[in-house]
Amino acid sequence: MSGAAATPAGALLDVRGLAAQYGPTKVLHGIDFSVAEGGITAILGANGAGKTTLLRAVCNMIRTSGEVRLAGERIDGQATEAIVRRGVAHVPDGRGTFMNLSVEENLRLGAHTRRDRAEIGPDCERMYAHFPRLKERRRQQAGTLSGGEQQMLAVSRALMLRPRLLLLDEPSFGLAPLIVQQLFEILRVINQSDRIGMLLVEQNAAMALALADNAYLLETGRVVMSGSAAEIRSDESIRRSYLGY
Amino acid sequence: MDQLVHQILSGLATGGIYASVALALVMIYQATHLVNFAQGEMAMFATYLAWALMQAGVPYWGAFAITVVSAFVLGVAIERIVIRPVENSPILAVVIVFIALLFIFNSVAGWIFSYTIKPFPSPFPAEPLFGNRYLSSHELGSMAITLVVLLLLFVFFRFTPLGLAMRAAAQNPVSSRLVGIRVGWMLALGWGLAAAIGAIAGMMVAPTVFLEPNMMGGILLYAFAGALLGGIDSPGGAVLGGFIVGVLENVVGAYVGTELKLTLALVVIVSVLVVKPSGLFGKIHVVRV
Secondary structure, three states: OOOOOOOOOOEEEEEEEEEEEEOOEEEEEEEEEEEEOOOEEEEEOOOOOOHHHHHHHHOOOOOEEEEEEEOOEEOOOOOHHHHHHOOEEEEOOOOOOOOOOEHHHHHHHHOOOOOOHHHHHHHHHHHHHHOHHHHHOOOOEHHHOOHHHHHHHHHHHHHOOOOOEEEEEOOOOOOOHHHHHHHHHHHHHHHHHHOOEEEEEEOOHHHHHHHOOEEEEEEOOEEEEEEEHHHHHHOHHHHHHHHOO | OHHHHHHHHHHHHHHHHHHHHHHHHHHHHHHHOOOOOOHHHHHHHHHHHHHHHHHOOOOHHHHHHHHHHHHHHHHHHHHHHHHHHHOOOOHHHHHHHHHHHHHHHHHHHHHHHOOOOEOOOOOOOOOOHHHOOOOOHHHHHHHHHHHHHHHHHHHHHHHOHHHHHHHHHHHOHHHHHHOOOOHHHHHHHHHHHHHHHHHHHHHHHHHHHOEOOOOOHHHHHHHHHHHHHHOOOOHHHHHHHHHHHHHHHHHHHHHOOHHHHHHHHHHHHHHHHHHOOOOOOOOOOOOOO
16 A cells, blocks of 8 residues: 555546645645545545645636646646636635625525536525524524534535536534534545535544545645555554544 | 895705715715815816806706716716726725826816816895895705715615615625625716715805816815715715705804814814724724724
């Protein structure tokens, strides 16, 4: 299991030599990874390993170098909003809630780039079916939601794009354990029914490895281990440092 | 009593003008967190354009429509060409750009059209409408136009996807990009709309104050007072504030003395900033330390 995981020929997202920096500080040092069509890839790592930066680099929110391909086409160097229009949705660090807008308006913004206006209403209802709490609060200002509710809203808003690829930055952050279980179950269902590829960044390694097909371990901006989720789970050092048993 | 009713009603008419300009200020404020000091001069310049068109023989409503569209295009162009490059500069740099725009528009208007005061026509008949004793038909007509503009804007921002995207882009640019909104264009569109609203306000006020390069100076001050009174980050509050300032100005002018009209605007500005900086409907900003 040394070296990079084999890249499937038809990878949905393929990243080669991705480097990124904040001002003079390099945060990522040439990272290779991929997400298979309809697959789920997890990025694990401790605080400060560069996980959030990696997601920001994929959709060009920060200065990056390296190659990023979505379904074979280069997207590095494109504007963030152009990458979103190609079907990459992002559940960002800090949830990215539009605080002064209503829950429903937040959802509708997720579908901003879609042209099938008639489908947007039914899609909102689908999100409400996944997260009934959001339906109860649909007219409420999103800033008044609890942290967990805002996390559900962030996931729903991203799904409203009907993305091909979903980038998830710590979706379990701030959620009660039971809600985390539900959220991951919903992600699994959506992944299977809609064939949405997912790139999942998580500190909760056990949950992430249970959901993902394969995983990469990030340490101070470098990939130090990669393989299938089962391989990573059974690795002695991972088990001790990240799974805690 | 009759006198008071008259003063209040005609205060509402000018208040509508202040409300429109206040709304334009709030729209720019929400996106940039700065007050566009050039808002009034942009409106004045647009009004001169309408005047020039009418001099060239274009009928009133034709000139009106061309002016509104041109002001919109000019607003978009100013954002893209002048404001965009200083977007991430320190506040003071942007304020200087706003003030520079104010003087540029003022002196260019004076250079092209001269500083002599010109009459500007009203599209409404000279005799009062519906035989009312209180309001001239221009006051009534300009109030109606202002209300229609405000209503259209409300519907646009509240119920259309583009209006929603513009609100989102002003509030949270980072998240807006992540849902695919072209934030830069939304801000430019906001400038265009603000300039178009200003142009309408300019054309509605010009028959009363007469056309000259400094005609919007006082109006911008009243509008700013109205925006602050209602809450500089609340569009609805700014509109209400504009109407309140209009009525106050008229009543104070009639019963205390016209000399104090402009002073009143400054008193409102200072009082709001001292007593309740967030205004009547503005958000109170709490910073966690």
